[in-house]
Amino acid sequence: MKSMTSYAYLDGIVNGTDISCELKSYNSRFLDLNINIPSTITQLEPFLRKYFSKRIIRGKVDFYLRLKKLHNDQPILPNIPLAQSYYKSIADIAHALGMENQITLDLILRQEGVLQIDKNFDEELWQKALAPLLDELTEKFNACRIEEGKALSADIRKMLAVLSNSVAEIEKNAARMEQLFSAMLKKKFSELMEREPDPQRVMQETAVLLVKYTINEEIIRTKAHITALKKEIAENEAPGRRIDFLCQEINREINTIGSKNQLTEIGQAVISAKDALENIREQAHNIE
Structure with missing residues (x-):
């Protein structure tokens, strides 16, 4: 680097x-x-x-x-x-x-x-x-x-550790999100059955809630991007542009998680992850 x-x-x-x-x-x-x-x-x-x-x-x-x-x-x-x-x-x-x-x-x-x-x-x-x-x-x-690249690499690795820990915190609390979502879904399901016992309508509403609150796919994609980011830093002699691209992808997933979030712990982890990402992107702008 x-x-x-x-x-x-x-x-x-x-x-x-x-x-x-x-x-x-x-x-x-x-x-x-x-x-x-x-x-x-x-x-x-x-x-x-x-x-x-x-x-x-x-x-x-x-x-x-x-x-x-x-x-x-x-x-x-x-x-x-x-x-x-x-x-x-x-x-x-x-x-x-x-x-x-x-x-x-x-x-x-x-x-x-x-x-x-x-x-x-x-x-x-x-x-x-x-x-x-x-x-x-x-x-x-x-x-x-x-x-100078060695110093930049060391800083990026530190921020990557913060980012990985933040994503791990999000993943740890994802189960609680699912439990909260499950309770909301049951309540919504009961309300729908009372006022509109149409199975197709119920399935549509359920699908909307699933998309709105489930963050498992975002977590999987974020972890995959982080793995790719670590590989670029370890193997690529000129990873600057690639790092910037992967940071954009991770930021997109983290923003989606933040928009779906219902828990304080996940919200704090999202803020930490975004701060780490911003620091990594700033350093990537100094890398060939």
């Missing part, structure tokens, strides 16, 4: 050029991948998009690649006029805000277009050289997601 929230940063050298890579992600229902690279190497965007799409299932993911240091033998050219313009603009902003001017070369080099790769840029060569660095970055990124 992996969290959708993660962060990883890595410095490296690609074809003799110092670069930095940053990868961070947040919660999202689907994969929302944003590739942020200098305009001079936009040819790499399809490669990067394909790379991360194969390794991340869902989440809002931001990837940044920055060119940090020039080497004389590399086909990367500095745009001096643009760098000077950036420097002046940053200095003007610092002066206007009354801040100390602490402009560094690293800050200038990060700005869009300051470093330019010439037209002979070898895309395939960069892809091959960049791949090992991306693998290392993704490994760090996933390690963070897995670690």
Whole structure:
């Protein structure tokens, strides 16, 4: 199980050029991948998009690649006029805000277009050289997601225990519900026979009461959904959507039980179950 929230940063050298890579992600229902690279190497965007799409299932993911240091033998050219313009603009902003001017070369080099790769840029060569660095970055990124996923899994398991206990409490009191229902049914049956001794009519009224107050089927379905939920958490590496779906199904059954309920004990168990479900769903929104 992996969290959708993660962060990883890595410095490296690609074809003799110092670069930095940053990868961070947040919660999202689907994969929302944003590739942020200098305009001079936009040819790499399809490669990067394909790379991360194969390794991340869902989440809002931001990837940044920055060119940090020039080497004389590399086909990367500095745009001096643009760098000077950036420097002046940053200095003007610092002066206007009354801040100390602490402009560094690293800050200038990060700005869009300051470093330019010439037209002979070898895309395939960069892809091959960049791949090992991306693998290392993704490994760090996933390690963070897995670690946080363990904490999420522990919280969900605790809430599952509360949910299971609540359903067990409902099931324990279901027999009392049946006894109460049986007494109501006998009374209703007697009233019907006194004013309308029509057997078919009596059967119809009885069927309505059966549907209205019996909760055994809801309990059976709820327990089956909980079993499926536990299996997803134990076996599925990316169970977020499935957990959310099963929680919706369980919530539907619990709501039905609550609407049929005639006992205080069951009512309290229903509230406890719904609270646990809400917590599980909140955590599921953080899971890939």
